[in-house]
Amino acid sequence: MTTPQGRAQSGDDPEERDPGLARERTSLAWTRTAISFAAVGGVVLKENVLTGLLVLAVAPVVWQLGRVSRSQAARTDLPTVGATRLFVIALTIVAVSLLCFLVAIFGRAAPLGLR
Amino acid sequence: MSWSRRLATLLPRAVERDDGGTEPDPRFTFANERTFLAWSRTALALVVAGLGIVQLLPPFPGVPVGRHLLGLPLIALGAVLAVAAYVEWVRSQRALRRGDPLPNSVLPWILAATVTGIAIIAAIVLLISALR
Numbered sequence: 001m002t003t004p005q006g007r008a009q010s011g012d013d014p015e016e017r018d019p020g021l022a023r024e025r026t027s028l029a030w031t032r033t034a035i036s037f038a039a040v041g042g043v044v045l046k047e048n049v050l051t052g053l054l055v056l057a058v059a060p061v062v063w064q065l066g067r068v069s070r071s072q073a074a075r076t077d078l079p080t081v082g083a084t085r086l087f088v089i090a091l092t093i094v095a096v097s098l099l100c101f102l103v104a105i106f107g108r109a110a111p112l113g114l115r
Numbered sequence: 116m117s118w119s120r121r122l123a124t125l126l127p128r129a130v131e132r133d134d135g136g137t138e139p140d141p142r143f144t145f146a147n148e149r150t151f152l153a154w155s156r157t158a159l160a161l162v163v164a165g166l167g168i169v170q171l172l173p174p175f176p177g178v179p180v181g182r183h184l185l186g187l188p189l190i191a192l193g194a195v196l197a198v199a200a201y202v203e204w205v206r207s208q209r210a211l212r213r214g215d216p217l218p219n220s221v222l223p224w225i226l227a228a229t230v231t232g233i234a235i236i237a238a239i240v241l242l243i244s245a246l247r
């Protein structure tokens with residue numbers, strides 16, 4: 001039985017037979033996001049070592065946050081709405097862009113600069 | 116609804132306690148989450164582009180602040196885009212629970228306006244730099 005709002009039980013669409021594909025795509029999207037954080041960290045590293053290391057350290061944390069959706073693979077019940085995780089990601093990006101803003105203005109002399 | 120109460124409905128605790136409507140198809144929940152993550156990466160790309168312009172480009176001859184004029188707005192708009200992506204995710208998740216039509220997204224508009232604005236500034240900086 002398939003309803004627009006309900007969960008699909010069967011069907012010809014592979015997505016309906018295995019919603020785990022959506023979970024897998026989401027987990028890959030988390031990985032890409034973690035890599036993006038690492039990329040930002042790498043660019044910052046070139047100018048300001050301590051700030052760069054700080055941003056680089058965020059990448060494994062983001063990757064770990066993504067594991068939450070992966071760990072539900074064994075569970076058949078509904079995924080929890082990960083509002084807190086997404087909120088943390090948004091706030092982290094705001095913090096990272098603030099750091100990048102300071103590094104862009106002050107360069108090596110930015111607050112966490114290593115002379 | 117007052118301004119501060121509207122803001123309070125965006126906090127993760129309020130979103131997780133939302134019990135209006137029914138839990139949507141998990142695929143929709145995942146798709147909404149992926150959309151948020153894709154916008155997050157776009158925000159990070161704006162930040163990295165801004166930083167790259169300021170730190171890695173050679174200075175524009177005759178326009179000493181040219182690189183900052185291009186790079187700093189990009190970094191700031193990266194932060195704006197990240198917050199807007201979260202707000203958008205909350206609104207979509209609410210609409211999905213209630214079976215409402217998905218709200219119109221302002222994110223493509225923000226991105227288009229950003230790219231257009233930066234392109235115009237870049238053209239002006241280049242023109243001033245070339246005319247000197």
